[in-house]
Amino acid sequence: MSLHGFFQNAYVTHDLDRAIDLCAGTTGIGDFAAADFELQLRTPSGDRPIQLRVATAWIGALQIELIQPVAGHVDPYVGGLPADTGDFTPRFHHVAVRRDDPEALADEIARMGLPIVFETGGSGISSTFVDAGKRMGHPIEFVCANPDGWAMLGWPNSN
Structure with a gap:
């Protein structure tokens, strides 16, 4: 398991709008891009729908979600x-790391032997969320994307 490609700290909250205001006011993080998502999660027990509100902001090379x-x-x-x-x-939830080769990522995840919580994807972006709680104390999200997907995520210098 490598955290090479680390780019994101993610937090969960009961109220996205108030969490954005809190972060902007106390940390100076601004320019959050917010969106509502309906996704299908591929879980070990089958496909499961989820609805999320998500906001992201970049601070240099670090994305806050x-x-x-x-x-x-x-x-x-x-x-x-x-x-x-x-x-x-906001409560800390997970970190995300970038991967560019989906086949190499699948091999890496298999070698880690960590449980896959879910996989999801679309719009040139795919992610695999693994339970690294017993090794790291929190989940890790592995994100693969094509150039358009990274640009959509706002990846620095992706344009």
């Missing part, structure tokens, strides 16, 4: 959230 689980198979995201749904403070 804020995630609000909304509906569907939200289990991979809600474990770190407080029981108080009024508490919108």
Whole structure:
């Protein structure tokens, strides 16, 4: 397992809009791009739908991702959230690393022997979310994309 290509810290929240305001006000992180997503997660127990609200912002080469689980198979995201749904403070959730070769990534994941939580993809981007809790204390998201996908993610110098 290598964290080579690390580019993202991701956080979960009960309220995306308030979390964006909090981050902008306390850390100076601004220019979050927010969107609503409906995805199909390929899980070990079959395909599962999920709805998420997501916002991302870049600070140099680091992307900050804020995630609000909304509906569907939200289990991979809600474990770190407080029981108080009024508490919108972002909670650390996972890191993401970049990979450019899907076949090499599949081999890397097989060698790691870590459980796959889900896989998803579309628009030139695919991701595999693995449970690295027993090794790292948190999940890792491996992201592969074609040049258009990286540009859509706002990857620095992708244009």
